[in-house]
Every structure is written in C-alpha cells, then in structure tokens.
Amino acid sequence: MDNYLLLKYFHIFFATVLFGTGVGIAFFMLMAARSKNISVILHTARIVIVADWLFTAPAVVGQFITGVLLMKRLQYSFGAPWFHAVFSTFVFIGCCWIPVVIIQYRLRNLAKEAEQTGVLSTNFHRAMRLWILLGIPAFVGILVILWLMIFKPLAII
DSSP states (O other), rough: OOOOHHHOOOOOOOOHHHHHHHHHHHHHHHHHHTTTTHHHHHHHHHHHHHHHHIIIHHHHHHHHHHHHHHHHHHTOOOOOOHHHHHHHHHHHHHHHHHHHHHHHHHHHHEEEEEEEEHSSSSSHHHHHHHHHHHHHHHHHHHHHHHHHHHOOOOOOO
C-alpha cells in the first residue's frame, strides 16, 4: 500500500474522531446541564473527561503528526499561507480546548459538591457558560480546518 494513502487515511480518521468527539461531548454535556439533574450532570462530566483523554487528546496528536508527515510527503511548504492558516487555527483550537478540559474538571467537582447540597451553585452555571463560550470557537475552528484541508484555498507551496 502507498505510504501516502495510509497517511491520508489516518489523517482523515483523526479529523473524524476530533469532529465526532467534539460534537458528542458538547451535545451530552449540554443536555446533562439542561436537565438540571445533578446525578446526570456528574455522571456525564466524568464521562466527558474520560472521552477527552481517550479520544480527543490522541486524535490531536495523531492529527498533528500525520499532518506534518503529509506536508513532507507532498512537499508542501511550511512557509506557505495555507500552512500558516491551518497551523494558526490548530493552535487557536488548542488555546480554547485546554481551558475547556480544565473547566470540565471544575464542572465535575462542582457537580460533586452539588450532590451534597442538592443545588447547583452559581459557580457551576458560570463555569458552564465559559465552557460553552470556549467550545463554540473551538468547534468552528475545527470546521475551518476541515474546509482548509479539503479545499486548500490558499497557496500551499
């Protein structure tokens, strides 16, 4: 099998995992929070944290590695406008995602506290809003990278 096709397959696979996990995590965490059911929120927050470490983090690493290898294989320039657009968007997403992961731990801990008191605190609601505010641009960034990956609207060499 051609090395290029294998790299391309894994690159697309990792992109799919990132997109799918992002959509899934966002949907389930939002639905749990909307339910106002503290047990559901706590359980979902725990699963979301695991999903990020089990799926998202390895996919980010795989996406980066296969992207660099594809760039070299296709002899695209690391100085090209296309690469700068992709890489800066990738970094932007990371700058949103890292705080989102930290906030997920906070949401889990606040839900644990709420289990004792029976009430979700204003800190929980504030953290949830911040989680959403950071998650939206990160998700849009993923869509932008997919668009750049497929259409390559900027010079690549």
